[in-house]
Amino acid sequence: MSSMNAAVGGDDCIVVREILSRLGDKWSVRVIHQVAGEPIRFTDLKRRFEQDSPISSRVLTRTLKQLERDGLVSRRVFPVVPPRVEYNLTELGKQFLHYAQEIVDWTIEHQNAFEAARREFEAQSAEQ
Amino acid sequence: MSSMNAAVGGDDCIVVREILSRLGDKWSVRVIHQVAGEPIRFTDLKRRFEQDSPISSRVLTRTLKQLERDGLVSRRVFPVVPPRVEYNLTELGKQFLHYAQEIVDWTIEHQNAFEAARREFEAQSAEQ
DNA sequence: CAGAATCCATCGAGATACTG
DNA sequence: CAGTATCTCGATGGATTCTG
Numbered sequence: 001m002s003s004m005n006a007a008v009g010g011d012d013c014i015v016v017r018e019i020l021s022r023l024g025d026k027w028s029v030r031v032i033h034q035v036a037g038e039p040i041r042f043t044d045l046k047r048r049f050e051q052d053s054p055i056s057s058r059v060l061t062r063t064l065k066q067l068e069r070d071g072l073v074s075r076r077v078f079p080v081v082p083p084r085v086e087y088n089l090t091e092l093g094k095q096f097l098h099y100a101q102e103i104v105d106w107t108i109e110h111q112n113a114f115e116a117a118r119r120e121f122e123a124q125s126a127e128q
Numbered sequence: 129m130s131s132m133n134a135a136v137g138g139d140d141c142i143v144v145r146e147i148l149s150r151l152g153d154k155w156s157v158r159v160i161h162q163v164a165g166e167p168i169r170f171t172d173l174k175r176r177f178e179q180d181s182p183i184s185s186r187v188l189t190r191t192l193k194q195l196e197r198d199g200l201v202s203r204r205v206f207p208v209v210p211p212r213v214e215y216n217l218t219e220l221g222k223q224f225l226h227y228a229q230e231i232v233d234w235t236i237e238h239q240n241a242f243e244a245a246r247r248e249f250e251a252q253s254a255e256q
Numbered sequence: 257c258a259g260a261a262t263c264c265a266t267c268g269a270g271a272t273a274c275t276g
Numbered sequence: 277c278a279g280t281a282t283c284t285c286g287a288t289g290g291a292t293t294c295t296g
Binding site for chain 2: 008013015016017018019020021022023024025026029030033068069070071092095097099100101102103104106107108110111113114115116117118121
């Protein structure tokens with residue numbers, strides 16, 4: 001267990017870097033959040049973001065492909081015309097979402113502390 | 129609580145995006161891991177990475193500044209010559225590290241599953 | 257409908273050289 | 277020692293157009 005913790009340093013393990021990257025990129029967590037629950041089609045998924053901040057199909061496709069490659073999202077194709085493709089979360093994806101939730105919740109809980117730190121830092125910088 | 133969970137979608141909250149970005153970028157988590165424990169000086173910190181994958185002072189400086197701005201790392205200057213600057217983790221930083229550890233540990237636990245998903249995906253892609 | 261192809265702007269990371 | 281100043285390069289995000 002302590003040997004595992006040591007892996008937080010060093011990126012000898014590529015998988016770790018990749019999963020952490022999913023947390024950091026702009027869309028992965030949001031897509032995973034939308035894909036949770038009922039299976040959802042590509043265009044419906046795209047529409048979910050239309051209000052807040054629209055995502056291009058180019059970027060949505062790339063994000064989904066990555067998540068599928070990581071085993072977090074599954075893709076099911078129905079051989080009909082027009083095409084029907086459904087995405088949803090895998091077990092691995094659900095666990096990932098759980099951890100993401102935890103950090104997001106923690107961040108929101110301490111939002112005031114973050115903003116205070118930010119203000120103090122800016123004040124120090126301006127002081128010079 | 130459920131209203132907080134809703135925030136995983138939508139980036140209305142800038143702080144959330146920024147903290148998740150720290151998890152995702154190449155150096156933040158590793159620097160935080162090294163800064164945990166005893167206070168450490170800039171050059172010593174830089175040396176810690178020299179073996180595995182060296183970090184330029186340019187990048188280390190930027191990473192530390194960001195973490196300081198976020199309130200995860202504190203910076204203490206000693207008015208001596210040559211200069212002496214010590215970095216260490218704040219309380220917020222320790223909590224952040226805790227969550228990062230959790231995800232890293234989880235990732236390593238399921239490393240086999242990730243690699244299997246990867247192989248299957250590549251196989252499917254090649255099949256066409 | 258579910259993407260693929262093309263092109264462009266921006267940004268993070270890194271190498272290198274220099275300084276109070 | 278602890279950075280700053282410049283520059284380059286590749287990856288990410290995005291807009292737009294096209295297609296089986």
